[in-house]
Amino acid sequence: MNNSSTYCLIMAGGVGSRFWPLSTNDNPKQFLDILGTGKSLIQLTFDRFKQIVPEKNIYVLTNLDYKNKVIKQLGINENQVLCEPQRKNTAPCLAYATAKIHKKDSNALMLVSPADHLIINENQFFKDLETGLDKANSSDELVTFGIKPNRPDTGYGYIEFDGLNSSINTVAKVKQFREKPNLDLAKKFISQGNFYWNSGMFAWKSNTIKNSFMKYSNELFKIFFEDDLNYNTENEANFLNDAFQKCEDISIDYAILENDPNTSVVLSSFDWSDLGTWGSLKGLLKKDKNGNSINNDKTYFFNSTDCLVKANTDKTILIDGLKGYIIIDTEDKLMILNSENEQELKSYLKNINQK
DSSP states (O other): OOOTTEEEEEEOOOOOGGGTTTSOSSSOGGGSOTTSSSSOHHHHHHHHHTTTSOGGGEEEEEEGGGHHHHHHHHOOOGGGEEEESSOOOHHHHHHHHHHHHHHHOTTOEEEEEESSOEEOOHHHHHHHHHHHHHHHHHSSOEEEEEEOOSSOOSSSOEEEEOGGGOSTTSEEEEEEEEOOOOHHHHHHHHHHSOEEEEEEEEEEEHHHHHHHHHHHOHHHHIIIIIOOTTTTSTTHHHHHHHHHHHSOOOOHIIIIITTOSOEEEEEEOSOEEOOOSHHHHHTTSOBOTTSOBOOOTTEEEESOBSOEEEOOTTOOEEEESOBSEEEEEOSSOEEEEEGGGGGGHHHHHHHHHHO
């Protein structure tokens, strides 16, 4: 699989607002050591992909504000960092990256992945990636990676697939993508058995996705693919400013995947979390006998259960009488949030900013 025409695009432009107050606009979660491993999430992602893709073929898609951070953390060449001048969601930045790489190598086979996901079983992960890359390379399919759900989660999008072909580690035809459901619908999806979580990871030939843009998102095709003379020249930054000014704010799912019938899903079985919220971290951290996550040996819990604490490891902390709370303490911010209200965090922050 490690051939010279395999490329990887790591998407690292998000703000990670649901990991406030640790994740901020200036220093979003992909650049933080959220898991306490000594490496940031983007470093873990980069280390994973460089085992299967030539290092020079790994590109990071990010925001102009984070360019220097990416180079500092990964030590990669400046031309491997592709910067969007403004945030316009995933379709425009993937159209740009694909067009740029396709101009350089029209046989490109591409893997697309977010920068901030947790993968535990790497051997299985590489097997599932190989299945997806083989499918993408030998067909004109856009390949997604679905994760077998182990609970009716309302925080993930789902992929409904052709249930006739649902043994694990195979590739099935996508019937439709389903938005984040409510709990009743999520339970229904799980009981039906032919719904997997949408991991937000993809594989395709650059030529295949180029044709999909032409058919299903012609505006973006015209902006990024038709006018390809500026790529890899001194004028690229000016061209991009103009291009991103013109294009709509739309996800790759809405622009392409939900419209293209030639879409398949790898029924993957690696352990995965999108680390979208503090709650998603809860299950991954060491806990005491009452389900409280251990921040350090100076954190003391009394009459408290199922709490997540993240604070300066030198700090002595006493917590009494809390059940199911998320407590995050940084140098200049403190959050004490009831886990049940975690989905409200974005609107709380909006409210704070307005005040």
